[in-house]
Amino acid sequence: MKIAVCIKRVADSETRVKIGADGKSLDEAGVKFILNPYDEFAVEEALQRKEKAGAGEAVVIALGPPQAQETIRTALAMGADRGVLLQTDEVPADGLETAKVLAAELKDGGYDLILFGKMAIDDYNHQVGPMVAELLGLPCVTTVAHLEIAGDSGTAEREIEGGVEVVEFPLPAVLTIEKGLNEPRYPALKGIMAAKKKPLDVKPVTPGGGCGGGRGGGRVEVVARVPPPERKEGRIVGEGAAAVPELIRLLREEAKVL
Amino acid sequence: MSGVLAVLEQRDGVLRKVSHEVVTGARRLADASGGAGTVDAVVLAAGPVRGTDALGGFGADKVITLTNGAFGTYAPEGCATAIAARATSGRYDAVVFTASATGKDLAPRVAAKLGVALAQDITDLAVEGGAVIVVHPVYAGKALLKLKLTGTPVVVSLRPNVFTPVQRPRAGAAETVAVEVSAGRVRVKQVKAAEAGALDVGEAPIVISGGRGLKEPANFKVLEALAASFGGRAAVGASRAVVDAGWRPHSAQVGQTGKTVSPTLYIAVGISGAIQHLAGMRTSKVIVAINKDKDAPIFKVADYGIVGDLFEIVPRLTEEIRKLHG
Amino acid sequence: MAPKFQGVDFYDVDALLSEEERAVRDTVRAWVDDNVIPVIGEAYVAGHFPTQLVPGMAELGLFGANLPEEYGCAGLDNVAYGLIMQELERGDSGLRSFASVQGALVMYPIYTFGSEEQKKQWLPQMASGKVIGCFGLTEPDFGSNPSGMLTLARETKAGWVLNGAKMWITNGSTAHVAVVWAKTGAIDDPESIRGFLVPTNTKGFSAKDQKGKLSLRASDTSELVLQDVHVPTEALLPQSAGLKSPLLCLTQARYGIAWGAVGAAMACYDEAVSYAKNRLMFGKPIGGFQLQQARLAEMLTEITKAQLLCLQLGRLKDQGKATPQQVSLAKRNNVNMATEVARETRRLLGANGILAEYQAMRHLANLESVYTYEGTHDIHTLILGQEITGISAFG
DSSP: OOEEEEEEEEETTSSOBBTTTTTBBBOOOOOOOOOOOHHHHHHHHHHHHHHTTTTTTTEEEOOOOOTTTHHHHHHHHOOSSSSEEEEOOOOOOOHHHHHHHHHHTTSSSSSSSEEEEEEOOTTTTHHHHHHEEEEOOEEEEEEEEEEEETTTEEEEEEEEEEEEEEEEEESEEEEEEEEESSOOOOOEEEEHHHHTOOOOEEEEEOOSSOOOOOOTTTOEEEEEEEOOOOOOOOOOESSSSGGGGHHHHHIIIOOOOO | OEEEEEEEEEEEEEEEEHHHHHHHHHHHHTTTTOOOOOOEEEEEEEEEEEGGOOOOOOOOEEEEEEEOOOGGSHHHHHHHHHHHHHHHTOOSSEEEEEOOOHHHHHHHHHHHHTTTTEEEEEEEEEEEEEEEEEEEEEEGEEEEEEEEOOSSSSSEOTTTTTTTTOOOOOOEEEEEEEEEEOOOEEEEEEEEESSTTOOOOOSSSSEEEOOOOOOOOGGGGHHHHHHHHHHSSSSEOOOOHHTTTSSSSGGGGGGGTBBBOOOOOEESOOOOOOOHHHHHTOOOEEEEEEOOTTTHHHHHHHHHEHHHHHHHHHHHHHHHHHHHHH | OSSSSOOTTTTTTGGSSSSHHHHHHHHHHHIIIIHHHHHHHHHHHTTOOGGGGGGHHHHOOTTTTTSOOGGSOOOOOOHHHHHHHHHHHHHHHHHHHHHHHIIIIIHHHHHSOOOOHHHHHHHHHHHHHSEEEEEEEBTTTTTSSSGGGOEEEEEEEEEEEEEEEEEEEETTTTTTTTEEESSSSSSTGGGGEEEEEEETTTTTTEEEEEEOSSSSSSSSSEEEEEEEEEEEEEBBBBTSSSHHHHHHHHHHHHHHHHHHHHHHHHHHHHHHHHHHOOOETTTEEEGGGGHHHHHHHHHHHHHHHHHHHHHHHHEEEEEETOOHHHHHHHHHHHHHHHHHHHHHHHTTTTGGGSSTTTTHHHHHHHHHHHHHHSSOOOHHHHHHHHHHHHHOOOO
């Protein structure tokens, strides 16, 4: 089984977000970068599928700056076989541009499965996986929370509002992975040492130029990055169950939500 | 915007309420050019859909039901093909989805088919100087991105619960068109329903979340009782700590690696308020916190707080809410 | 897997670490966040070592991580090894003690003084956590002065017979094998001290839990009794020779402790900062008061100094240049520093600081043991005094 996992280097979720001087970018000073947490589930799934099949290859692919090599090595330390960095200094804000670059790399790879995390925790774009599937003409299931594969077809479960969809699909396919599909392993210390010796291809790419489709082409462009509005200071209504009637009154008369 | 296509959702032949929000958002775009724009609302189904007659009230000029035998359940590939074809033939300037589980799956497929950019899960939109400007929360709401979309059509999905439906009566003329598309290779075989009446935390107007303060999984029944007292309008959520501990399913998790919710009322019970939890609920309209530790960070974002033993406070609250609804 | 704990790094010491060293640190840090932090307070109050964590530590490769890969170990450099100790002790000194004993006090002497057969027999099993070891040097009446030990080993036709008692033995009741140090010659001849590998199920060997500890409660501390314990000739660590052999082991362990103490201090400082920012008193966060700011400034300063101290010591060790006296300086300084940081955090936390829900008092109580074991603070003072003046002030 040959599996590709598309991963992303993102700012740590514990990071305090500071906005850059241009008012558009993230101020990266002091920010720690990690492997996107949802991608960890995708990497783990690839490793488990490969281990179960007893043969094959797990390839991790990232679009990002030179430092994303370290992110790739995290996946290699977990057990992936080799990495590809599609190197660019500017990761596009536009999901379709990213998808086009990835699709070009994946096209002739002969992969049985192409996995993504369901989204990246930095841009919340939530779109690159299914876009890659469209560009490659492959079937796609998003936010997979349960997966079974038998021969050249698979069954996935994805959560929808108030229920779960059970979805069948043929391989090869693109899947985006939800948290909880598996329990990602910690890279063992030996794995960390071994990762240094695994192949990592660096290929310069130039994404961008807009999407060029539709009737007017166009793209997504970041105009500004702003902090969320502060919530106004709340108040302690009181202590214990005795404060409940006052809370009810405030919710009815002041907040008007009851 | 002269023409906006609003993509609705139905389940089992009944229009989902979130569709009202989609029409409302679409109407805002259409009105941005001086009220001249039209909103066509489209729903994909196997047959007639109940509830579409109300859409005129929210600003739909036309309600188009695209029927196909495969559309009884969600057919990702067939639906994407049908919507992309409609978007092209109708020469719309914008296509608006809801950022539901289905909408977030469908919108990227359609955008890729059309070859245009997409902004998912947006919380605001406006037209400035001919371009669509949207607000897209990133880093779990720790920052907001203002994005300029210049494609034609512009494709967006709207975060549920944010675009409060408003009455903007238009004709709402009904039209049914049978479409011929293949269902595609990805097929929904079954939809396992959650417990009867259970609302999704992402869509419920009231969310009551519990954390470690609940002490053990069985104690969530206290929160379930409170949710029930709201008469089917409330869902029970959970903090990452208790989801990681296996007390509650991941689908209930609110926060950075769970769901981002914006209910009218959010009640945090026994949740200290880790930054990653706050990220998932800070856009709620009103936040109530119940915690034994008066220094818990949750009180900093809460509009109203009660300090004390949740096992005394929550039952009392349940009782009072029941009286109100009694 | 990214760790929740953000660490303390005021001087961008991270920039001095290699990518692998950072990766090792982050892995252990995340593992501690996920597996240790949620359970350690409870284990501490209950007074038992969380044995369920051992397989996870082994799977990561934490035991004897600086020993070579051919024996099933991770083959890390000494800085990476130190960072592991730092992160484990950020969880609890008991956990770090467990790993120190397993790696530096049992695997290390087997690796250094053992025969090839002994290395092949024991090291892979210990790296995988299947065999747990303990180190028997200290005796009830001989702590800082191990040369006075009374445990004797006498040669028999079939091997050796051991008699004696050992005290304050970490992992003593959990261990499958004990490295026991005993005199093979006259009772007043420390040069006759040699090491023996004694399976703990050998007849005449018994271990008894030490009760009533108010420190290192999440750690197994035992008393060992050896009464006519017969072991074969192959139990002897052939290269061990004299008191300097166990002391060499202690230098290894002390090196890890110097790093571990920084971890405990970082945990306390992190707790102090977050508490100072959130706890309101007189209508503002207590972090807004000069007295608390002075506490925090002092803590950060001392932690930063200690971090640089360990790092350079580790680099020297990797070059084979670190001296036992340099290790003494780091152990002495860093443990004392960590104890002070824990105490100041405990105080900054006010009444909450005495609860097991917070970390400071647990670390404080633990560090009082760490201050005393592996060469007390005072003994390291004398080691440095002798190094400076050339005059021994022992005894």
